[in-house]
Amino acid sequence: MIRLDVNGRIHEVDVDADTPLLWVLREQLGLTGSKYGCGVAMCGACTVHVDGQPQRACAVPVAAVGESKVLTIEGLSADSSHPVQKAWLAHEVPQCGYCQSGQIMAAVALLAEKPKPTDADIDAAMTNICRCGTYQRVRAAIHTAAGNGRA
Amino acid sequence: MGIVTKLSRRKFLVASAVAGGGMAVAWSVPAGLLEAFAQTTMPQPAGAPAEVGIWVVIHPDDTTVVRIARSEMGQGTLTGLAQLVAEDLECDWSKVRAEYIPPEVNLANKRAWGDMSTGGSRGIRTSVDYVRKGGAAARMMLVQAAAGRWSVPAAECTAANSVVTHKASGRSLRYGELAEAASKLEVPKDIPLKDQKDWKIIGQGVKRLDTVEKLNGSQIYAIDVRLPDMLNAAIAQCPVFGGKLVGFDADKINGMKGVRHVLKVDDVTVAVVADTWWQAKTALDALPIQWDEGPNANVTSASIAEFLKEGLDAKEAAVGHRIGDAPAAIAGAAKKIEAVYGTPFLNHATLEPMNCTAKVSEEGVEIWVASQNGDASLAAAAEAGGVPLSKVKVNKLHLGGGFGRRGFQDYTRQAVLIAKQVPGRPVKMIWSREEDMQHGFYRPITQAKLVGGLDAEGNLVGLHFRLSGQSILASVAPSRVVNGLDRLHFQGLLDDEFGYMAIPNLLIDHAMRNTHVPVGFWRGVNHNQNAVYLECFIDELAHAAGKDPLEFRRKLLAKNPKHLAVLEAAAKKAEYDKPLPAGIFRGICQNYGFGSYTAAVAEVSVTDGKLKMHRIVAATDCGHALNPDQIAAQVEGSFVYGLSALLFSENTVDKGRIVEGNFDTYEVMLMEQMPKVETVIVPSGGFWGGVGEPTIAVAAPAVLNAIFAATGKRVRTLPLKHHDLKTA
Numbered sequence: 108m109i110r111l112d113v114n115g116r117i118h119e120v121d122v123d124a125d126t127p128l129l130w131v132l133r134e135q136l137g138l139t140g141s142k143y144g145c146g147v148a149m150c151g152a153c154t155v156h157v158d159g160q161p162q163r164a165c166a167v168p169v170a171a172v173g174e175s176k177v178l179t180i181e182g183l184s185a186d187s188s189h190p191v192q193k194a195w196l197a198h199e200v201p202q203c204g205y206c207q208s209g210q211i212m213a214a215v216a217l218l219a220e221k222p223k224p225t226d227a228d229i230d231a232a233m234t235n236i237c238r239c240g241t242y243q244r245v246r247a248a249i250h251t252a253a254g255n256g257r258a
Numbered sequence: 259m260g261i262v263t264k265l266s267r268r269k270f271l272v273a274s275a276v277a278g279g280g281m282a283v284a285w286s287v288p289a290g291l292l293e294a295f296a297q298t299t300m301p302q303p304a305g306a307p308a309e310v311g312i313w314v315v316i317h318p319d320d321t322t323v324v325r326i327a328r329s330e331m332g333q334g335t336l337t338g339l340a341q342l343v344a345e346d347l348e349c350d351w352s353k354v355r356a357e358y359i360p361p362e363v364n365l366a367n368k369r370a371w372g373d374m375s376t377g378g379s380r381g382i383r384t385s386v387d388y389v390r391k392g393g394a395a396a397r398m399m400l401v402q403a404a405a406g407r408w409s410v411p412a413a414e415c416t417a418a419n420s421v422v423t424h425k426a427s428g429r430s431l432r433y434g435e436l437a438e439a440a441s442k443l444e445v446p447k448d449i450p451l452k453d454q455k456d457w458k459i460i461g462q463g464v465k466r467l468d469t470v471e472k473l474n475g476s477q478i479y480a481i482d483v484r485l486p487d488m489l490n491a492a493i494a495q496c497p498v499f500g501g502k503l504v505g506f507d508a509d510k511i512n513g514m515k516g517v518r519h520v521l522k523v524d525d526v527t528v529a530v531v532a533d534t535w536w537q538a539k540t541a542l543d544a545l546p547i548q549w550d551e552g553p554n555a556n557v558t559s560a561s562i563a564e565f566l567k568e569g570l571d572a573k574e575a576a577v578g579h580r581i582g583d584a585p586a587a588i589a590g591a592a593k594k595i596e597a598v599y600g601t602p603f604l605n606h607a608t609l610e611p612m613n614c615t616a617k618v619s620e621e622g623v624e625i626w627v628a629s630q631n632g633d634a635s636l637a638a639a640a641e642a643g644g645v646p647l648s649k650v651k652v653n654k655l656h657l658g659g660g661f662g663r664r665g666f667q668d669y670t671r672q673a674v675l676i677a678k679q680v681p682g683r684p685v686k687m688i689w690s691r692e693e694d695m696q697h698g699f700y701r702p703i704t705q706a707k708l709v710g711g712l713d714a715e716g717n718l719v720g721l722h723f724r725l726s727g728q729s730i731l732a733s734v735a736p737s738r739v740v741n742g743l744d745r746l747h748f749q750g751l752l753d754d755e756f757g758y759m760a761i762p763n764l765l766i767d768h769a770m771r772n773t774h775v776p777v778g779f780w781r782g783v784n785h786n787q788n789a790v791y792l793e794c795f796i797d798e799l800a801h802a803a804g805k806d807p808l809e810f811r812r813k814l815l816a817k818n819p820k821h822l823a824v825l826e827a828a829a830k831k832a833e834y835d836k837p838l839p840a841g842i843f844r845g846i847c848q849n850y851g852f853g854s855y856t857a858a859v860a861e862v863s864v865t866d867g868k869l870k871m872h873r874i875v876a877a878t879d880c881g882h883a884l885n886p887d888q889i890a891a892q893v894e895g896s897f898v899y900g901l902s903a904l905l906f907s908e909n910t911v912d913k914g915r916i917v918e919g920n921f922d923t924y925e926v927m928l929m930e931q932m933p934k935v936e937t938v939i940v941p942s943g944g945f946w947g948g949v950g951e952p953t954i955a956v957a958a959p960a961v962l963n964a965i966f967a968a969t970g971k972r973v974r975t976l977p978l979k980h981h982d983l984k985t986a
């Protein structure tokens with residue numbers, strides 16, 4: 108049994124120690140908001156926070172999480188009211204939406220580190236793939252969430 | 259009831275001849291099948307909200323559910339179709355929700371909700387009339403119900419914002435209060451539509467109906483489906499197309515944790531079924547599998563390139579477009595320009611990999627699927643399950659990207675074939691990214707040779723454009739290849755789409771060279787590569803003629819005012835006549851496809867060989883602009899899809915198989931490369947053009963032409979990552 112702290116709740120799961128955190132979230136805990144896109148830490152669709160740091164859950168063995176606190180998109184806010192979610196809604200960022208959990212988690216982590224990110228900061232931090240091509244709106248929504256006063 | 263039980267795969271690939279080509283062709287269900295299908299009615303449990311006509315369900319609190327037959331894959335069609343219904347329904351937009359029509363209900367009702375196929379950018383443009391009529395009919399029924407209740411003539415009543423009013427007597431009733439009575443009325447036969455000048459919802463940038471769930475993880479995609487008792491499957495298909503599964507050593511993995519079954523799915527596929535997908539995938543990776551790699555095991559990208567190159571000068575070629583005598587005009591020209599271009603295979607790489615959940619039991623087959631064509635999914639499930647169409651239930655889920663890939667139903671068929679061997683339990687099959695990357699229906703590989711002749715004044719007197727490469731229809735809808743001519747291959751180049759009709763002598767022909775790699779409709783389809791070849795070569799001709807590329811095009815577009823108008827709109831917004839800051843250069847291009855005119859101006863700089871795209875101005879004339887904000891979203895996204903193909907993406911072939919397995923080798927564009935995209939919508943009215951695809955065609959050529967302006971280098975083969983842009 109492996110103990111996990113996810114979104115403020117303790118879970119016990121019976122999985123192999125090297126099972127990626129992503130698949131434990133999705134299959135054992137039923138938290139399907141974190142997505143599988145590549146499995147090799149390339150696309151960011153599985154981005155969650157581990158002790159506040161953005162991590163690609165497909166590349167984190169569940170045993171490596173230990174006592175750390177995991178935050179997924181489902182735990183970001185109770186009612187989609189996180190400023191980043193609100194900015195995403197205002198800019199109508201999602202198209203298919205599949206990458207957006209990861210985009211939002213990456214953006215939240217960026218803003219925690221740099222509350223007023225520049226375009227260069229956004230370029231460096233936001234390396235999540237969006238095949239629908241929502242990058243322009245992701246950028247605009249991050250600026251809005253940061254109160255950067257530009258669309 | 260003559261139920262069809264055994265259907266050949268080929269039958270589902272019957273084409274419906276649609277001018278202009280596109281994605282709809284491959285996936286239709288033959289009309290004959292519909293006749294064989296039991297007629298049932300839409301189930302309406304007691305106490306259910308009232309169905310007013312077939313498109314609209316109205317709840318007592320005025321909540322208005324609009325039924326949608328097409329698929330939402332990010333392109334906004336769900337919202338757009340609801341807007342169209344709501345316009346003529348005269349309902350309160352804030353009360354509108356949308357729901358999918360189950361394919362089995364559509365088929366059982368002789369396709370009352372029309373075509374479910376969602377491709378070719380035709381989700382909106384080919385359904386406008388009938389969905390608006392659906393809204394209008396419901397409004398007429400609601401008005402009639404109110405008039406009946408008040409005993410006044412219907413003509414004295416008006417409808418607006420989900421309320422019917424009788425002005426003379428000052429009475430009014432909400433739609434929610436009228437729906438029950440309205441649902442019992444006959445659907446009117448003569449259904450006039452609102453005049454354009456009275457439109458209130460069409461043309462508005464209303465908010466999408468499907469955003470919030472995508473912000474909090476609650477949107478359920480097919481890959482997220484969880485059912486009681488569900489098992490999970492991972493599959494491997496023969497890595498070489500045309501090869502076969504010989505055998506596998508199940509004993510090696512049978513003892514692994516969670517593993518339940520190791521199965522042959524079909525002649526080329528093996529599956530491991532386990533309690534969780536991670537267990538299935540881990541066991542599959544450890545499974546020894548023997549493949550017969552078949553006759554294509556020696557094919558490489560180099561051998562394919564040679565094969566196509568030979569087609570560039572081959573005697574035999576199907577002529578798609580001829581005006582005058584191009585070879586003679588070129589022979590007699592003062593100056594002859596020649597160039598050879600090429601573009602690679604490309605995977606769609608939807609971010610959600612292919613997957614499908616299926617349950618096969620005595621009751622029949624039930625599937626949970628992300629599909630661009632619900633009807634075709636149903637047909638594929640029936641065929642694989644060996645059951646009549648009436649025994650299939652399809653649960654359509656939102657797509658984590660489609661781009662043309664999810665019209666093909668290979669993954670639906672596999673899921674059912676697996677579930678059939680585990681009867682009574684739902685099985686979710688998910689492809690790994692590698693499986694997805696290496697078993698696609700790729701954008702066709704092609705090369706092109708263009709030869710142009712200029713007279714002494716620099717006028718284009720003749721153009722010969724030879725395409726050599728793979729035809730989509732040859733494998734997907736062979737009946738549409740007539741006398742060796744695949745018209746779809748010429749997208750953008752035939753007289754119904756081609757803008758340069760003022761060229762006096764023109765020859766565009768195609769030497770079909772089909773490889774063993776499966777090809778399909780990739781967002782924008784053949785426009786993508788054709789526009790690169792044409793628009794970059796026109797740029798080459800302009801430079802050879804010593805003329806400005808916009809000026810040069812103006813003359814050639816003289817017979818096509820709509821093409822020209824969009825190009826002018828892009829140029830105007832980009833202030834083409836004003837100089838740019840030092841170090842920044844422009845490229846320009848235009849195209850027409852999927853019923854819409856598009857043009858782009860790209861502004862780039864190249865420093866130490868490094869490209870930076872500063873700004874893109876993209877103009878589009880899609881006739882009527884249903885939702886300007888969503889059009890802008892599609893235009894922005896089109897540049898990401900098109901520029902990914904320009905900058906990085908390619909699928910290469912070695913030992914008969916696709917080399918790239920994941921996003922480390924199949925690179926796509928990220929935030930860092932994203933230029934600022936400014937969308938200019940210039941709707942000229944009178945028609946409904948597509949939006950999701952037309953713009954992709956202008957993305958790459960605009961940037962390539964700007965790169966030439968910046969460096970003097972002509973990049974003629976994609977992707978750009980193989981080229982050194984350093985200027986000496």
Ligand code: FES
Nearest residue numbers: 144145146151165
């Ligand atoms: S699934 Fe984890 S980075 Fe792609």
Ligand code: FES
Nearest residue numbers: 203204206237239
């Ligand atoms: S919104 Fe579709 S992948 Fe990003």
